[in-house]
Amino acid sequence: MELEFKVNDKAYSLEVDPESRLLDVLREELGLTGAKEGCGEGECGACTVIMDDLAVNSCLVLASQARGKEILTVEGLAANGELDRMQQAFIDNGAIQCGFCTPGMLMSAKALLLREPNPTEEEIRTALAGNLCRCTGYVNIVNAVKDAASAEETEGSV
Numbered sequence: 001m002e003l004e005f006k007v008n009d010k011a012y013s014l015e016v017d018p019e020s021r022l023l024d025v026l027r028e029e030l031g032l033t034g035a036k037e038g039c040g041e042g043e044c045g046a047c048t049v050i051m052d053d054l055a056v057n058s059c060l061v062l063a064s065q066a067r068g069k070e071i072l073t074v075e076g077l078a079a080n081g082e083l084d085r086m087q088q089a090f091i092d093n094g095a096i097q098c099g100f101c102t103p104g105m106l107m108s109a110k111a112l113l114l115r116e117p118n119p120t121e122e123e124i125r126t127a128l129a130g131n132l133c134r135c136t137g138y139v140n141i142v143n144a145v146k147d148a149a150s151a152e153e154t155e156g157s158v
């Protein structure tokens, strides 16, 4: 099938197997290797990207389901040579250790702020419940999301 979609604001038209996974299209066809494959079964969140403003596990999304959609991957967060607020907040809060979970965490956190710019701690923990981290114990990650939300509130934009 021909897959027409947008990734990180760029339009693509690719010939793909309709049953190939969005994760593989991103990594193998487009060279966007930020989304990671952990479990491949929707359990770990390492492959999370944003599709039309919602966080999705790209290992569970078929290429055919991505047709006409707008996808945002971790590679699309930084702009004009500057890190996104969420990326900076993760660094400032020591929310990254090995980094394997980080792209997925960032995308789940960004999707949360798109729908709820001022989330409670419970809402943050719920939004990140599908993203597993073996290293950090989650506290610094939750603090990073709180900081990014406050920064966005102060600056008045998402």
Ligand code: FES
Binding pocket: 036, 037, 038, 039, 040, 041, 042, 043, 044, 045, 046, 047, 048, 057, 058, 059, 060
């Ligand atoms: S690789 Fe997709 S949820 Fe684990």
Ligand code: FES
Binding pocket: 095, 096, 097, 098, 099, 100, 101, 102, 132, 133, 134, 135, 136
């Ligand atoms: S930083 Fe290592 S899995 Fe999260």
